[in-house]
Amino acid sequence: MTKEKLKAIRKSCKQHEKKLLSGVVIPSEIRTTFNDIRAPKETVEALKTLTSLSLIRPEAFSYGVLATDKIPGLLLYGPPGTGKTLLARAVAKESGATMLQISGADVNDMFVGEGEKNVKAVFSLAKKLSPCVVFIDEGDSIFSSRGDSKTRAASHRELINQFLREWDGMNDLSAFIMVATNRPFDLDEAVLRRLPRRLLVDLPVEKDREAILKIHLKDEILDQSVSLEKLAKDTPFYSGSDLKNVSVAAAMACIREENEIAAKHTGEEPHVFPEKRILTSKHFDKAMEEISASISEDMSTLSAIRKFDEKYGDRKGRRKKASALGFGGTTVVEKDSEAARVRKIEAS
Numbered sequence: 016m017t018k019e020k021l022k023a024i025r026k027s028c029k030q031h032e033k034k035l036l037s038g039v040v041i042p043s044e045i046r047t048t049f050n051d052i053r054a055p056k057e058t059v060e061a062l063k064t065l066t067s068l069s070l071i072r073p074e075a076f077s078y079g080v081l082a083t084d085k086i087p088g089l090l091l092y093g094p095p096g097t098g099k100t101l102l103a104r105a106v107a108k109e110s111g112a113t114m115l116q117i118s119g120a121d122v123n124d125m126f127v128g129e130g131e132k133n134v135k136a137v138f139s140l141a142k143k144l145s146p147c148v149v150f151i152d153e154g155d156s157i158f159s160s161r162g163d164s165k166t167r168a169a170s171h172r173e174l175i176n177q178f179l180r181e182w183d184g185m186n187d188l189s190a191f192i193m194v195a196t197n198r199p200f201d202l203d204e205a206v207l208r209r210l211p212r213r214l215l216v217d218l219p220v221e222k223d224r225e226a227i228l229k230i231h232l233k234d235e236i237l238d239q240s241v242s243l244e245k246l247a248k249d250t251p252f253y254s255g256s257d258l259k260n261v262s263v264a265a266a267m268a269c270i271r272e273e274n275e276i277a278a279k280h281t282g283e284e285p286h287v288f289p290e291k292r293i294l295t296s297k298h299f300d301k302a303m304e305e306i307s308a309s310i311s312e313d314m315s316t317l318s319a320i321r322k323f324d325e326k327y328g329d330r331k332g333r334r335k336k337a338s339a340l341g342f343g344g345t346t347v348v349e350k351d352s353e354a355a356r357v358r359k360i361e362a363s
């Protein structure tokens with residue numbers, strides 16, 4: 016997919032499809048790669064296989080058992096800020112498929128019949144964009160069994176039903192449906208059935224936290240006083256997103272300090288800022304005062320995700336191979352409190 020091709024597609028689009036065009040992401044314009052994300056190898060492999068196989072090698076799915084038993088979609092679920100959205104973008108980048116990102120606001124509509132027209136447009140546009148990953152982020156806003164407060168229950172049900180009809184009618188593999196949510200327990204049962212592969216994106220354990228900090232601080236200069244190992248130890252319950260915020264807050268604390276030094280500067284020569292800032296442990300102490308683990312305010316959600324995971328989670332690799340749990344196949348058993356994870360960490 017190129018910008019020119021997209022322009023041509025735009026011309027052929029009807030009114031409802033046009034509204035969705037802002038959600039089209041061209042792979043070459045995505046910057047996120049799998050290298051920017053700390054995730055278990057198994058998760059990355061599963062994502063790559065499921066999307067690229069069905070999109071890039073459709074002929075392999077045109078006959079035999081795969082023709083009738085294709086995988087219609089994939090669910091990414093886990094606590095907030097664990098990298099679900101990031102993973103989906105990396106998938107699109109890697110597979111080279113165009114991504115059509117859809118949010119609740121794109122399809123939910125107060126006016127009778129409009130929601131269904133939007134849903135129809137999602138599928139007809141996906142066909143025009145194929146090969147295409149339809150990525151429904153914050154999927155609970157569309158597929159919640161209850162519906163949100165703005166839309167009435169009956170019309171919400173109708174919207175889901177329309178979605179299911181279109182989904183079942185999709186008779187080629189030109190589109191792959193990927194849904195992400197941090198509220199999987201809210202999802203409608205019929206929707207869940209169409210998402211047979213369900214991948215948990217769990218909170219990071221100590222080693223993962225260290226790796227995530229390294230990713231976000233890779234272009235910063237760290238003073239000797241900074242130990243990312245210790246920081247990782249001191250941040251149980253922190254999600255990838257929280258750790259990114261810690262990194263940002265530390266850099267900001269450093270800038271504040273630089274500014275204070277500049278303000279105090281006297282003398283003839285004008286003050287010159289250092290060419291590159293150097294982050295010290297003091298900056299990280301300040302950051303830790305500012306940023307706390309977001310999930311700790313909402314432990315009930317974590318336990319609800321845990322319940323969902325026990326009932327619906329993709330746990331095949333788990334029983335066979337304990338190492339599937341450690342990120343990157345590590346066998347280290349972390350000391351992390353297990354309360355900070357959706358799934359228990361098992362020794363291998």
Ligand SMILES: Nc1ncnc2c1ncn2[C@@H]1O[C@H](COP(=O)(O)OP(=O)(O)OP(=O)(O)O)[C@@H](O)[C@H]1O
Nearest residue numbers: 051052053095096097098099100101197255256259
């Ligand atoms: N595993 C990770 N590795 C590296 N960075 C991460 C990771 N998880 C989260 N982050 C950082 O946090 C930011 C937010 O992550 P992202 O939006 O992917 O979370 P999410 O799982 O989609 O959360 P939500 O459920 O709230 O939508 C990312 O842009 C990234 O900077």
Ligand SMILES: [Mg+2]
Nearest residue numbers: 099100152153
């Ligand atoms: Mg997200």
